[in-house]
Amino acid sequence: MRHASSGLSTPVASPPRPLNAVFAVLLATSAALAPVAGAATWGPFNAEFPAASDGLVKKPPKGMTLAARRGFAIGGWFKPSEPARGTALLAGMDGIGYLCSVDGKLAFCGAGAPLRTDVTLGAGAWTHVAASRDGRHVVLYANGREVARQDADGADTAAAQLAIAPRTGATGGFAGRVAGLMVADEALDAQAVARLAAARPDETLTVFESGSPHWPLQTHQMAGQLAPQDAWTLPKSATLPARPVAVPAYAGPALERRGAGTWAIRAWTLQSADKASGTASQIASGGYDASHWYKATVPGTVLTTLVDRGVYPDPAYGLDNLAIPESLSRQDWWYRTSFVLPPDRRPGRHLFVTFKGINYAADIWVNGRKAGTTRGAFVRGSVDLGPYVNPKGENVIAVKVSPPPHPGIAHEESIAAGVGENGGVQAQDGPTFIATEGWDWIPSVRDRNTGLWQEVVLRSTGDVRVGDAHVITALAAGNGEADIGIEVPVTNVSDKPVRATVRATIRDRAGALAPIVVSRTLDVAPGTRTVRFAAAEFAALKVKHPHLWWPNGYGKPELHDLDVDVLQGAALSDHAHTAFGIRSVTYELSLVDHTGHLRRVEADFTKAHELGIRITDARHEALRKIADNQWATGLRAEAEGTKAIRELDDTRLTPYLVIKVNGVRIAARGGSWGMDDFMKRVDRARLEPYFRLHRDANVNIIRNWVGQDTEETFFELADEYGLMVLNDFWASTQDYNIEPQDVDLFMANAADVVRRFRNHPSIVAWFGRNEGVPQPALNERLEALIYAEDGTRWYTGSSNRVNLQNSGPYDYQPPETYFTTHAKGFAVEVGTPSFPTREAFEAVVPPSERWPLGDTAAYHDWHASGNGRVEPFMKALDRQYGAPASLADFERKAQLMNYESHRAIFEGMNAGLWRENSGRMLWMTQPAWPSTMWQILSHDYDTHAAYYGTKHASEPVHVQLNLPDHAVDVINNPVAPLENAHVAFAAYTVDGKLAGRGATTVSVAGGGTSGPIDLGIGKLLAREGLVVVKLTLADGAGRTLSDNVYWEATSPERLRGLDALPDVPVTVRAAGRTEGAARKVDVTLANPSAVPLLTAKLTLTTAGGARVLPVYWSDNYVSLMPGESRVVTAEFDPAAAGQGGLAVAVRAWNAAERTVAVDAPRP
Incomplete structure (x- = not known):
C-alpha cells in the first residue's frame, strides 16, 4: 500500500559556504547515524555526472552486508544539471532499491511500481534525498521531511555493491552532482534524516569523482625479455637446420631507368661494418675494393641479402631461425654502389638521390664526403648530389646503416618457454618495425629489418622541384x-x-x-x-x-x-x-559536446577542411568515459552548428563508428595485417596475390597494424583492390608497451608518411596507437598534423575502445557467442585459432616434428598460453569430433572448426547489422610468416577453410542460419534492393534421410537485412539432434545468389555423429582452359550418394604433386547434398605451374583422398 505526503517547493541553490560548513556536513552525518545502535555506515561519496557519462560502482566495506528485510538507509544531496526525462536512477542497490526520479519527480524504485512523489528535483539546485526501510515500511524523504511511504515487500534480498547514477543506456541516466551520499545497514528515523539534510554541500571545497573521467595516461609498461631465457626452454627439433641455398643476385645496370629523368639505383653491395676495412671516406670513394662484399638485395633488409646469398638458411622453415645470430641487429652495416651518370642526361640540371625507406638510421656518403643522414624507418631521405657529383666519371654512394638502438632480447617460443611477451624495449624506438623483436604471431627477426628496405631513386630536375x-x-x-x-x-x-x-x-x-x-x-x-x-x-x-x-x-x-x-x-x-580516387568518406560517430552531452552525428572532415574548422577533439581531456564502460571522442565547439556535422536520429549504434563512402554505409568486414612479410620483401609480385585473395574473400577493409606495412606497394594495391585501410602509426599497447621516446623523430616520420600517402583513397582513418592513446606530447601533435596535412579523414588516438569495441577475444569461442556476446559495434580485433592446410604446415615443418604438435608448431605460433591459447580450441575439438589420432586427422577436424568459427564471426555481425554492429575485423587475415594462428590464408598463398568461411559470410548477397535460434536471415549489402527472392532449406540426417524442407519469399532493402525468419529449423534440429542443413537464396529468375551448408547439433557431443557419415564416392573431373593471360581449371564435383558430402578440399598440383600457388578458387571446402554437383574454378598464373601436366587433389570429411589429372593439354 502506498501513501504520499504533499510535495515541497523546488529548493534554491545555496551560495558558497565557509570552510566550517563542509565540516558541518560531516558532523551532521556522524550525528545522524550515531543514535542507530550498531549501524554500519558506508560513505560519504561525492560525484558528478555529465549527461554523457557512466555510473559509478562502490564496493561495501569488508564485513558489511545490506539486506532488505533487516533494514537500510541511503541518502545524500543531489543537484541535477538539467531536467530529467523518464526514469533516472540516482543511487541504490540491486535487490534493495534505488533513489530515482520519474519525469523529474523524486521517487523510490524497488521491485514493484515506483514510490512516487510530487517533489521536483530542480535543475541547478541541491535537494537532500533519503530513503529508509525498516521491517515494515519504506519511507522517502526530501530536504529532511517525509514525502512518501509504502509498505515494505517481504523480499529478503542482499546487495553486493552501491551503484551511483547507473546508466540504463548510452544516453540515459542522472546528470548532475551528488554530495555526501551515505548508506547505513539499518533504518534511520526522521530526526536523523533531518540532521543529515541540515547542512548543504559547499561545491567550492568538495572534490567530485567524475562518472565521465577523461582518458588516462600510461602508468606502467613491460620491457620484454630482461635476460636470455634458460637454455632448457629453447625449442628443440630432431631435424638439423637446412643448408642455406643461394639465389641469383641482381646482375643488371646500376642505374635502371624509370622514366624521364628518373632512375632506380641498383647493383648495391653489403658488408658488416666490422668487416669493411677503411674509413667511411675511403669506402665511399672510387677505387675501393668491395669485391669481397655481398651482392645486396635492394630493396631489402640485411637478412634478406644474407639469406639470398646463401649465408643463412630460410628462417621461415622449421626452427632454422635459431641458426641465424641475433648479432645482426647489434652491428652497423655498409651498403655501397657506384655508377656513371647516363650519357643522355641534360647538362646543368640538379641531381637528387631519394632513399624511400631506411631502417633505422643512416649516414649517407657520396664520393668520399658525408652528404646526409636519415633516422626512422618511414621517412624519405633526400640528398642533393650537386656538391659531390662527378659528372663524367664514377660516382660512389655508400650508406652506413644502423639498426634500432634497442633491439631487445629474443624470446624463442617453445612448449616449455611459452609465448613470451609482445615486443619489448624496441617499442621505444618507434618509428620502426617494433614487431620484429618478437610478438605472438612472429618470432624475433634477427636483423630487426635493418637495411635499405625501400627503393633508392636518382632524379634529375631543373631549378623548380615538385x-x-x-x-x-x-x-x-x-x-x-x-x-x-x-x-x-x-x-x-x-x-x-x-x-x-x-x-x-x-x-x-x-x-x-x-x-x-x-x-x-x-x-x-x-x-x-x-x-x-x-x-x-x-x-x-x-x-x-x-x-x-x-x-x-x-x-x-x-x-x-x-x-x-x-x-x-x-x-x-x-x-x-x-x-x-574520387570519393567521399564520412563517419557516423557519437561525440561529447562542450555541454557534456553525447551527440550522434555524421562527420564530414572534407567539409570541415573547406570551412577551416576541426570537428573532433582527440586530446586526453576530451576523450570521455560514457555508459557501459565505453569511450567517446570530443566534439569541438567550433564544429557545432556547421555543415560539417549532421545530427542523426538513429542512435542504436551509439557510440560506435560507421564508415560511409560516397554517402553509403559500408558494412566493414576484414582484418588486420600485422606485417605483410616478416623480412619486408614487399615488391608487387610478392604482395599482389595477398591483396587479390583478400578481395576474393569479399572483405573490404584491412588495418596497417602499428604502421608495419607503410610502403607504396601496400597502399597502391589496397587502392586497386578496393580495400579500405585503417592506418596506425608506430606505437603499441597502452600500459603494456613502452611509449616512443623521441617525439620529434616520430613526428618527422609521421609528417612524411601523411604527405606521401594522403592521396590514396583506400586510407579511411588514422590511428595514433594500437590499443591506447599516445602520450599527450605525441597524440596532440599527431592530431594537429592530420588536420594540417590531410584534413579529410578522422584521426583517433586509439585503435580500440574510443568509438570502437575493445579488442578480443583471441581464443576459441563457441560460434553462437559471435551472435550474442562478442565483438559488438565496430570491432577492430577479434580472433580465433586458424590452423593452415596440412600441405602448408608440412611445407615449413620437418617430418620429424609434424605430429604430435611440439616445439616447432609452438615456434610457428601454436601457443599453449597467451591471447591465442589453443587449449579451448583443442578441448572443443575433442568434445565435438573426438581426439585427433594423427596430423591428417587433426587437420581434418580443425578445418571443420575453422570454417564454422570464421563464418560465425561475420554472420554474427550480419545478424545485428546497423542495429548493434557496423564493422568486424579479424585478428588477423594476413600472416607475416608461416604461422598456425589467426589467419585466413597462409604465407605461401594457400587457403584453408577459414578463408572460405569468411568468403561465404561476407558475400554481397548472403543467406545464413543465425545462432543460437536457427532462424534464417538474408543480408543484402549492395545499394540496390533485393526483390522477391526465394529462400529455401533442406535438412538431412547423417544416414541420408531428408529431415525437412521449407521455403519463403523475401524482399530486402539495399544495405539491409531481412531480419530473422523462422522456417522451423530449430524445431527440426531438436527432433533429430544432428542435421546437415543447406540454405539457398535465388532471385526471381531462379538464379542462385547464395547457398550455405551448416552442420548443427543439439549439443557439442552430438557433432561426433558426423563420423557416421558414410564415405562418398565423389566423382571429380578437371578441365583446363586459357583465358587471356590466365590459366583456369574447371573442376566438376558430383555427389552420387544418398548422404551429404562435407567440405571437399581441392588442391591444384603439378603432375608430380607440388602445389601450384597462388591459386584463386571460386570456392573450396565444398559441401554437396545427395545427388548434387558443382563446378568450381581455379585461376592461376601459368608461370606458377611450370612445365608439365596438372592435377587436382581432393579430400573431404567423408571422402577418401584422391587425385585426378587435368584433362586439357597445356598450351
Whole structure:
C-alpha cells in the first residue's frame, strides 16, 4: 500500500559556504547515524555526472552486508544539471532499491511500481534525498521531511555493491552532482534524516569523482625479455637446420631507368661494418675494393641479402631461425654502389638521390664526403648530389646503416618457454618495425629489418622541384558531380626567382573520360610555396558523372592519375605522379559536446577542411568515459552548428563508428595485417596475390597494424583492390608497451608518411596507437598534423575502445557467442585459432616434428598460453569430433572448426547489422610468416577453410542460419534492393534421410537485412539432434545468389555423429582452359550418394604433386547434398605451374583422398 505526503517547493541553490560548513556536513552525518545502535555506515561519496557519462560502482566495506528485510538507509544531496526525462536512477542497490526520479519527480524504485512523489528535483539546485526501510515500511524523504511511504515487500534480498547514477543506456541516466551520499545497514528515523539534510554541500571545497573521467595516461609498461631465457626452454627439433641455398643476385645496370629523368639505383653491395676495412671516406670513394662484399638485395633488409646469398638458411622453415645470430641487429652495416651518370642526361640540371625507406638510421656518403643522414624507418631521405657529383666519371654512394638502438632480447617460443611477451624495449624506438623483436604471431627477426628496405631513386630536375601534391575530392549530394582540389608544393632550389608554369593533368585510369588539364604560371622565389587549383576557379575540375572509387563489393575501385609538370619556359623542370580516387568518406560517430552531452552525428572532415574548422577533439581531456564502460571522442565547439556535422536520429549504434563512402554505409568486414612479410620483401609480385585473395574473400577493409606495412606497394594495391585501410602509426599497447621516446623523430616520420600517402583513397582513418592513446606530447601533435596535412579523414588516438569495441577475444569461442556476446559495434580485433592446410604446415615443418604438435608448431605460433591459447580450441575439438589420432586427422577436424568459427564471426555481425554492429575485423587475415594462428590464408598463398568461411559470410548477397535460434536471415549489402527472392532449406540426417524442407519469399532493402525468419529449423534440429542443413537464396529468375551448408547439433557431443557419415564416392573431373593471360581449371564435383558430402578440399598440383600457388578458387571446402554437383574454378598464373601436366587433389570429411589429372593439354 502506498501513501504520499504533499510535495515541497523546488529548493534554491545555496551560495558558497565557509570552510566550517563542509565540516558541518560531516558532523551532521556522524550525528545522524550515531543514535542507530550498531549501524554500519558506508560513505560519504561525492560525484558528478555529465549527461554523457557512466555510473559509478562502490564496493561495501569488508564485513558489511545490506539486506532488505533487516533494514537500510541511503541518502545524500543531489543537484541535477538539467531536467530529467523518464526514469533516472540516482543511487541504490540491486535487490534493495534505488533513489530515482520519474519525469523529474523524486521517487523510490524497488521491485514493484515506483514510490512516487510530487517533489521536483530542480535543475541547478541541491535537494537532500533519503530513503529508509525498516521491517515494515519504506519511507522517502526530501530536504529532511517525509514525502512518501509504502509498505515494505517481504523480499529478503542482499546487495553486493552501491551503484551511483547507473546508466540504463548510452544516453540515459542522472546528470548532475551528488554530495555526501551515505548508506547505513539499518533504518534511520526522521530526526536523523533531518540532521543529515541540515547542512548543504559547499561545491567550492568538495572534490567530485567524475562518472565521465577523461582518458588516462600510461602508468606502467613491460620491457620484454630482461635476460636470455634458460637454455632448457629453447625449442628443440630432431631435424638439423637446412643448408642455406643461394639465389641469383641482381646482375643488371646500376642505374635502371624509370622514366624521364628518373632512375632506380641498383647493383648495391653489403658488408658488416666490422668487416669493411677503411674509413667511411675511403669506402665511399672510387677505387675501393668491395669485391669481397655481398651482392645486396635492394630493396631489402640485411637478412634478406644474407639469406639470398646463401649465408643463412630460410628462417621461415622449421626452427632454422635459431641458426641465424641475433648479432645482426647489434652491428652497423655498409651498403655501397657506384655508377656513371647516363650519357643522355641534360647538362646543368640538379641531381637528387631519394632513399624511400631506411631502417633505422643512416649516414649517407657520396664520393668520399658525408652528404646526409636519415633516422626512422618511414621517412624519405633526400640528398642533393650537386656538391659531390662527378659528372663524367664514377660516382660512389655508400650508406652506413644502423639498426634500432634497442633491439631487445629474443624470446624463442617453445612448449616449455611459452609465448613470451609482445615486443619489448624496441617499442621505444618507434618509428620502426617494433614487431620484429618478437610478438605472438612472429618470432624475433634477427636483423630487426635493418637495411635499405625501400627503393633508392636518382632524379634529375631543373631549378623548380615538385613536392607531394595533395588532391581533395568533394562530392555533391547524389554523387552526380565532384569538385577536385589540387595543392602542389614547389621548391625553387636556386638563389633567384624563377618564372615557371605548373601544369596538372588528370586522367581517368579506365580511359572513359577525356584528360583534364589545368595550369598556372607564376614567379617562384627561392624556397617552397604551394600552388593551388580549385574547382571554383578552374571549371574543368568540376567533374560531371565522376567515376568513383568504391570499397570491394560496393562498386568498382575507380582510380585517376595526376601528373604534375613544372615548366621553365618550354623545358621540363620536374615531373611528379600520384594516383587518387574520387570519393567521399564520412563517419557516423557519437561525440561529447562542450555541454557534456553525447551527440550522434555524421562527420564530414572534407567539409570541415573547406570551412577551416576541426570537428573532433582527440586530446586526453576530451576523450570521455560514457555508459557501459565505453569511450567517446570530443566534439569541438567550433564544429557545432556547421555543415560539417549532421545530427542523426538513429542512435542504436551509439557510440560506435560507421564508415560511409560516397554517402553509403559500408558494412566493414576484414582484418588486420600485422606485417605483410616478416623480412619486408614487399615488391608487387610478392604482395599482389595477398591483396587479390583478400578481395576474393569479399572483405573490404584491412588495418596497417602499428604502421608495419607503410610502403607504396601496400597502399597502391589496397587502392586497386578496393580495400579500405585503417592506418596506425608506430606505437603499441597502452600500459603494456613502452611509449616512443623521441617525439620529434616520430613526428618527422609521421609528417612524411601523411604527405606521401594522403592521396590514396583506400586510407579511411588514422590511428595514433594500437590499443591506447599516445602520450599527450605525441597524440596532440599527431592530431594537429592530420588536420594540417590531410584534413579529410578522422584521426583517433586509439585503435580500440574510443568509438570502437575493445579488442578480443583471441581464443576459441563457441560460434553462437559471435551472435550474442562478442565483438559488438565496430570491432577492430577479434580472433580465433586458424590452423593452415596440412600441405602448408608440412611445407615449413620437418617430418620429424609434424605430429604430435611440439616445439616447432609452438615456434610457428601454436601457443599453449597467451591471447591465442589453443587449449579451448583443442578441448572443443575433442568434445565435438573426438581426439585427433594423427596430423591428417587433426587437420581434418580443425578445418571443420575453422570454417564454422570464421563464418560465425561475420554472420554474427550480419545478424545485428546497423542495429548493434557496423564493422568486424579479424585478428588477423594476413600472416607475416608461416604461422598456425589467426589467419585466413597462409604465407605461401594457400587457403584453408577459414578463408572460405569468411568468403561465404561476407558475400554481397548472403543467406545464413543465425545462432543460437536457427532462424534464417538474408543480408543484402549492395545499394540496390533485393526483390522477391526465394529462400529455401533442406535438412538431412547423417544416414541420408531428408529431415525437412521449407521455403519463403523475401524482399530486402539495399544495405539491409531481412531480419530473422523462422522456417522451423530449430524445431527440426531438436527432433533429430544432428542435421546437415543447406540454405539457398535465388532471385526471381531462379538464379542462385547464395547457398550455405551448416552442420548443427543439439549439443557439442552430438557433432561426433558426423563420423557416421558414410564415405562418398565423389566423382571429380578437371578441365583446363586459357583465358587471356590466365590459366583456369574447371573442376566438376558430383555427389552420387544418398548422404551429404562435407567440405571437399581441392588442391591444384603439378603432375608430380607440388602445389601450384597462388591459386584463386571460386570456392573450396565444398559441401554437396545427395545427388548434387558443382563446378568450381581455379585461376592461376601459368608461370606458377611450370612445365608439365596438372592435377587436382581432393579430400573431404567423408571422402577418401584422391587425385585426378587435368584433362586439357597445356598450351
